[in-house]
Amino acid sequence: MTTASNRSAQFTKLHKVLKKHYKPVSVDANRPVLEHLVFACLLEDAHHGAAEEAFASLVEEYFDWNEIRVSSIRELTETLAKLPDPPAAAHRLKRSLQHVFETTYSFDLEGLRKKNLGPASEALTKIDGATNFGVAYVVQSALGGHAIPLDAGTLEVMRILDLATNQEIESGAIAGLERAIAKSKGVEFGSLLHQLGADFTLNPFAADLRGKLLEVDPEAKNRWPKRHTRKPKTESAPDAAPAGVEEAPGKQPPASETEPKKGSAARKKTAAAPKKPAVKKDSGVKKATTKRSSAAAKSESGRASSGKKTSSGGLSKRKPR
Numbered sequence: 001m002t003t004a005s006n007r008s009a010q011f012t013k014l015h016k017v018l019k020k021h022y023k024p025v026s027v028d029a030n031r032p033v034l035e036h037l038v039f040a041c042l043l044e045d046a047h048h049g050a051a052e053e054a055f056a057s058l059v060e061e062y063f064d065w066n067e068i069r070v071s072s073i074r075e076l077t078e079t080l081a082k083l084p085d086p087p088a089a090a091h092r093l094k095r096s097l098q099h100v101f102e103t104t105y106s107f108d109l110e111g112l113r114k115k116n117l118g119p120a121s122e123a124l125t126k127i128d129g130a131t132n133f134g135v136a137y138v139v140q141s142a143l144g145g146h147a148i149p150l151d152a153g154t155l156e157v158m159r160i161l162d163l164a165t166n167q168e169i170e171s172g173a174i175a176g177l178e179r180a181i182a183k184s185k186g187v188e189f190g191s192l193l194h195q196l197g198a199d200f201t202l203n204p205f206a207a208d209l210r211g212k213l214l215e216v217d218p219e220a221k222n223r224w225p226k227r228h229t230r231k232p233k234t235e236s237a238p239d240a241a242p243a244g245v246e247e248a249p250g251k252q253p254p255a256s257e258t259e260p261k262k263g264s265a266a267r268k269k270t271a272a273a274p275k276k277p278a279v280k281k282d283s284g285v286k287k288a289t290t291k292r293s294s295a296a297a298k299s300e301s302g303r304a305s306s307g308k309k310t311s312s313g314g315l316s317k318r319k320p321r
Contacts, residue, residue: 010163010216011180017215018192025191027141033109034065034100036142037127040134041092044151046083047198048191054080054089065107069097084201095129103127117145132172140190146183148190150174154197156204160223161216 025048031039038058043051057079062068068076076090083089100107112120120143124135136147150158150172158164164174181189199209204225213220 007163007176008180010161011177014161014163014216015181015185015189015192017212018189018196020215021212022192022195024188025195027187031142033112033138033142034107036138037096037100037109037124037130037134038065038093040137040149041096041129042080042083042089043137043194044089044092044131044133045085045153045198045201046089047195047202050082050084053082057082065097066101069094069101084198092129092131092134096127096134097129099128099130112143117143121145121147136190140187146178146186148174148177148181148186149194151194151197151201153199153201154193156225157193157197157200157213160213160220160225162219162223 039051039055042054046054058068061079062071071094073087073090073094076094077086080086080089080093097107100109112123115123117139121135121139124130124138130138131151133149133151136149139145139147140149155164155169155172155174158174159166159169168174178186196209196212199206203209205227210221210224
């Protein structure tokens with residue numbers, strides 16, 4: 001991780017690079033504080049144009065903020081379909097309006113303008129549905145404070161540029177950012193940085209986005225997220241082959257599982273081989289014994305009665321000596 005002085009210099013360099021590729025978007029100062037909060041719910045991780053279209057759709061399709069508050073997430077998601085993550089935006093919007101209504105029994109946050117910046121920021125933080133990005137956006141746009149809004153896409157960009165630690169990304173705040181960027185340039189820098197983060201959210205592997213970040217830090221290529229590649233089709237070969245016949249490389253069964261099978265098969269074949277001659281010998285002895293027994297029986301029966309039938313149903317005939 002870079003030192004504090006190097007980070008400050010990198011923030012300044014980042015600002016210069018952003019000014020080359022983006023133009024700042026002006027904030028509508030006529031919006032009430034509540035509308036700034038609503039717009040922040042839509043702007044998070046989205047381009048400014050898409051957020052403006054979503055805001056206009058809310059105004060056109062719903063009678064007032066209360067109707068939006070009681071609407072289902074599914075209905076709001078359909079209205080906010082042009083945003084990168086409509087369900088997430090719908091949840092932020094509905095929860096924020098619900099909290100404001102339950103707290104003030106109205107949809108009015110203008111009282112925050114009369115408070116000092118510290119208490120006003122704390123009051124915004126307590127609103128259910130208001131994220132770190134939403135609080136910073138309202139503080140900067142509606143209350144005139146110095147806060148740089150950071151959403152998920154922007155934080156990931158700062159990680160790639162080695163300008164944010166893992167702990168800072170989890171907390172949603174980067175130490176020293178507001179000190180490195182003057183308050184007079186805070187709105188401009190926040191708008192430019194947000195556009196870079198929105199581009200990353202839309203397509204993190206875009207070539208032009210990669211080029212912009214490499215202008216700031218050539219070493220950013222080593223921190224770039226990796227693409228998720230599909231598994232090769234060859235791994236599905238064992239599914240087509242009969243079980244136990246052939247398996248993919250690296251997945252062969254241990255020798256202890258295969259050798260006994262082969263050995264047992266060999267033993268079966270070996271054991272089965274001597275059975276045939278053994279049966280022949282036994283059958284031969286049996287036939288010889290039977291032959292002698294039948295001959296003796298015939299001789300006895302011949303002596304007893306020459307015309308009596310044998311057990312086989314045939315006539316007994318005495319053989320000449």
